Amino acid sequence: xxxxxxxxxxxxxxxxxxxxxxxxKKNGTVAKKTKHQMVRDHxxxxxxxxxxxxxxxxxxxxxAAIVFNLKDPRKENMNITTEIRPMDGxxxxxxxxxxxxxxxx
Numbered sequence: 001x002x003x004x005x006x007x008x009x010x011x012x013x014x015x016x017x018x019x020x021x022x023x024x025k026k027n028g029t030v031a032k033k034t035k036h037q038m039v040r041d042h043x044x045x046x047x048x049x050x051x052x053x054x055x056x057x058x059x060x061x062x063x064a065a066i067v068f069n070l071k072d073p074r075k076e077n078m079n080i081t082t083e084i085r086p087m088d089g090x091x092x093x094x095x096x097x098x099x100x101x102x103x104x105x
Contacts, residue, residue: 004041020057035060040070043080043098050085050095067096 004012009019012030020038022030033041038058042049054060070076083095 036066036069039063039066040076040078043070043078043096044100048095048097051093063096064094 004019004023008024011024012019012022015030017030020041021033023033023037025031035058039049039054039060042054042057049063051063054063054066060066067080067082070078071080079099081097081099083097084092085095086092
């Protein structure tokens with residue numbers, strides 16, 4: 001699935017859909033994106049995503065599994081690195097970074 005054009009995003013907004021959660025199919029109908037698609041688009045547009053951000057924005061509680069599938073050469077084959085960060089109150093969380101310059105082909 002390709003990243004939406006400005007025209008497609010404007011079309012969705014004008015018809016009451018949130019462009020981050022919906023897309024226009026080839027036949028012109030509107031469909032809801034999967035969590036996998038929403039995380040993929042977020043990484044492409046913003047470059048990184050944390051586990052908490054994925055839960056808040058996309059209700060994606062299994063971000064590690066989504067990233068695993070995005071990295072899979074048989075599927076998306078995206079070059080994503082994982083950074084483990086400490087939390088203020090103790091513990092750690094994962095931050096995932098998309099590296100388009102070093103994309104695996």
